[in-house]
Amino acid sequence: MIERAAVVALGLMMAGTAVAQGMQVPSPSPGLMPNPTMGKPLFEKNCASCHGVQLDGSDKGPPLVHRIYEPSHHGDIAFQLAAKNGTRAHHWQFGDMLPVPGVTPDDVAHITAYVRMHQRRAGIR
Structure with missing residues (x-):
């Protein structure tokens, strides 16, 4: 519970920083249940x-199945802001x-769910 509270606090701080810098913070639709199955084709596209088909990076971008991208360091809002x-x-x-271009906050939420699923499988929490 304490870990979850820390992640939420970090997300709020990041959102506050983005707002302070004049960035609009994208938000998925209220009540959306992010789905890794829906995220897979969105990630691939x-x-x-x-970031690699297996999320292991390429010569163009870093691996997303890496401790640097664990939820406590790069919260879900970071994926929204980056997209x-x-x-x-x-x-x-x-x-x-x-x-x-062309990805919606809902798309990014599904993509993030897909990434988080692979991170959990790799022991990244």
Whole structure:
């Protein structure tokens, strides 16, 4: 319970930072149940070319099944913000990530559920 509270607090802090920087924080539809099965084809279409079909990275982007992307370090909101606004290179030497056109906050929630499923399978919590 304490760990979950810490993750929520971190997410709120990140959202607050994004708002303070003038970024709009994307939110999935109220009541959406993110589904990894729906996330798989969305990931393959929008993310796999850089992050690898097996989420193990490529020469264009980092692996998402890695401790750096565990929920306590990169909360779900980080995935939303990266898809909407892009993100500067900060952990890896791949260059900045551009925004991902055409993905909705609901799509990103499903993609994130897919990524989190693979992280849990790898022991990343």
